[in-house]
């Protein structure tokens with residue numbers, strides 16, 4: 001049998017690469033250091049541009065069943081309590097089969113992919129296995145892996161690094177990860193408090209506030225009534241212990257959303273947030289995808305979306321190369337996905353954060369007015385949403401050719 005494709009990382013991106021390769025008949029061996037997919041409260045928002053890719057793999061119906069279909073999102077001015085703008089993905093109906101977002105927690109997406117992987121004999125999924133070294137030579141790649149049976153070396157034809165922001169694969173390949181880290185960490189507080197029924201917020205609501213912006217969004221969790229995740233910036237000087245204490249958590253929620261009773265808080269998590277893009281998504285036989293290749297702040301929900309789009313783009317080309325096509329197709333993968341990671345995702349996620357936290361009252365008012373005007377004009381709203389829904393980035397990537405990769 002031909003050498004398999006090795007994958008380091010069994011988060012949603014690594015699993016999706018494994019599924020698509022496996023279905024194309026390619027042998028795959030995947031390793032992840034955890035015992036199973038992690039269920040911390042990270043990605044949920046899955047955009048139309050990504051649903052197009054997941055739909056081709058037959059995942060969307062199940063994601064809608066275990067998640068929430070959310071056609072609308074809103075912007076609010078927190079100090080005045082004014083709703084500034086509401087966008088309805090229904091306006092995109094002529095442009096995509098999926099004119100809505102699905103709020104599906106990333107561990108559920110991972111679980112749905114894992115269920116499908118069980119049917120594929122050519123894909124081996126090894127949780128509880130840490131990749132400790134990665135190398136390549138002229139004919140293939142070698143991974144040193146530490147698992148329950150000790151250390152072993154695995155040989156493959158290609159290696160996909162889907163091992164997250166701290167990617168050992170990226171570091172082993174000597175690929176730079178330039179960008180910056182935000183000084184403030186982001187805190188995620190999850191509560192069953194029903195912001196829709198009590199306050200009229202829709203399942204994706206963004207709050208601009210010069211003192212403390214907020215994202216408030218709903219996930220279906222274990223079923224109705226679901227849970228709401230609120231995301232805030234934190235004081236860089238404060239300790240983790242102080243930020244996560246009961247008193248601080250209650251004070252933060254009460255300051256933002258006053259309530260006569262204390263909030264029930266079911267999760268509290270603190271995240272360091274970066275804006276970085278790998279200098280290349282390919283080094284010979286080593287390919288990067290997902291957070292291993294690019295990281296960004298979560299405002300707008302674009303990180304995992306970009307990673308799943310990487311996976312589909314990469315697999316299409318890798319399967320062709322394994323079948324005998326020119327390896328330069330993989331340079332095209334690098335060009336297409338790195339370009340949109342920089343031009344679209346970095347620009348949009350940084351812009352989203354700046355819009356919510358703007359302190360200059362004149363600029364702030366101008367930004368909010370502009371949002372209101374865009375929302376009120378269907379043609380401008382469609383253009384705006386093609387970017388936020390990550391359709392424009394997919395179209396841009398598809399338009400780039402091998403000549404540009406030369």
Ligand SMILES: Cc1cc2nc3c(=O)[nH]c(=O)nc-3n(C[C@H](O)[C@H](O)[C@H](O)COP(=O)(O)OP(=O)(O)OC[C@H]3O[C@@H](n4cnc5c(N)ncnc54)[C@H](O)[C@@H]3O)c2cc1C
Pocket residue numbers: 008009010011012013014031032033034037038041042043044045046106129130131132162163164165167168186188231271289290291292298300301302303304305306307
């Ligand atoms: C608060 C928050 C909210 C977010 N919301 C959204 C959202 O709504 N929409 C969105 O698109 N994105 C969102 N994101 C971003 C999203 O969570 C990430 O982009 C996503 O997890 C990336 O998936 P991945 O599979 O590339 O990496 P990961 O999920 O990080 O998975 C990497 C895997 O690699 C494994 N691994 C690492 N090192 C090794 C090793 N040496 N050996 C073996 N295995 C290894 C890890 O165990 C892990 O399972 C959010 C992030 C945060 C923090």
